Amino acid sequence: MTEVLRLEHVSKSFGEKQVLRDINFSVDSGEIIGYIGSNGAGKSTTIKIILGLIDEYDGDVYVFGEKAKGTIDYKRRIGYVPEVSDMYDNLTAYEYISFIGMLYGIDSEKAVSKAKEMMEVFGISDALYGRIHTFSKGMRQKLSIVTGMLHNPDILFLDEPLGGIDANSVLVFKEIMQGLKTMGKTIFYSSHILEVVERLSDRILLLNAGEIVMDGTMEDVRKKRSDSTLETIFNEVTGFNDHKELADRFIASFMS
Numbered sequence: 001m002t003e004v005l006r007l008e009h010v011s012k013s014f015g016e017k018q019v020l021r022d023i024n025f026s027v028d029s030g031e032i033i034g035y036i037g038s039n040g041a042g043k044s045t046t047i048k049i050i051l052g053l054i055d056e057y058d059g060d061v062y063v064f065g066e067k068a069k070g071t072i073d074y075k076r077r078i079g080y081v082p083e084v085s086d087m088y089d090n091l092t093a094y095e096y097i098s099f100i101g102m103l104y105g106i107d108s109e110k111a112v113s114k115a116k117e118m119m120e121v122f123g124i125s126d127a128l129y130g131r132i133h134t135f136s137k138g139m140r141q142k143l144s145i146v147t148g149m150l151h152n153p154d155i156l157f158l159d160e161p162l163g164g165i166d167a168n169s170v171l172v173f174k175e176i177m178q179g180l181k182t183m184g185k186t187i188f189y190s191s192h193i194l195e196v197v198e199r200l201s202d203r204i205l206l207l208n209a210g211e212i213v214m215d216g217t218m219e220d221v222r223k224k225r226s227d228s229t230l231e232t233i234f235n236e237v238t239g240f241n242d243h244k245e246l247a248d249r250f251i252a253s254f255m256s
């Protein structure tokens with residue numbers, strides 16, 4: 001196995017607020033990493049640092065063995081499906097795909113024909129000439145998955161990729177992930193849908209308040225904890241067991 005990603009002592013603050021504290025981990029090629037944590041734990045920030053979208057941070061990030069800061073070469077080998085896609089809404093899907101293809105040096109016709117087939121799989125190829133601002137949330141997300149993979153990346157970063165995606169397409173998506181894994185692709189996957197994370201991941205990294213508090217395979221994790229699902233383990237590790245009281249409080253607030 002070849003190491004494709006390493007974070008050493010990565011810390012990040014926004015103003016006074018420290019978001020990441022001394023993050024250390026490495027990832028080998030072909031691994032599927034489930035990166036989980038509560039809202040605001042710092043998952044997207046970590047991914048953006050790795051991708052070079054945030055460049056002010058402490059510590060070091062190595063991608064494909066090279067220090068990431070100031071380098072852009074590795075970006076061609078990386079795919080990114082962001083949590084919220086920043087698309088050019090006035091473009092048609094066709095135009096957007098051609099544009100993304102161009103950024104990656106893929107001929108426009110080739111990019112569109114590849115993307116059209118991928119869109120067919122997700123049942124949205126009819127929208128190829130539609131303007132993106134007319135797309136539903138799920139359609140946008142599917143287009144984002146298509147464009148994130150168009151250039152056949154070696155590592156794929158998926159930040160909550162299933163938002164708005166229908167149950168049938170989720171099944172297809174899970175099979176795609178398994179297929180990519182068989183091909184030796186590396187997948188770094190962040191999601192709150194723990195049932196999917198549990199099923200897909202070789203390894204779980206759990207981020208709590210900016211620190212990695214768990215790093216292991218599902219088997220390792222289960223051995224250490226008596227609970228059997230990732231959801232209960234997540235609740236336990238993040239010290240969360242008052243959901244009933246919180247729900248009662250929430251209801252009481254608007255009833256008063």
Ligand SMILES: Nc1ncnc2c1ncn2[C@@H]1O[C@H](COP(=O)(O)OP(=O)(O)OP(=O)(O)O)[C@@H](O)[C@H]1O
Nearest residue numbers: 014015019037038039040041042043044045046083
């Ligand atoms: N550009 C920014 N400026 C200031 N604060 C930021 C910025 N980006 C993120 N933060 C803060 O950093 C913290 C971590 O945010 P991040 O988006 O990484 O969390 P996350 O784990 O991905 O959360 P979620 O599960 O809700 O998507 C949050 O408190 C957020 O408000």
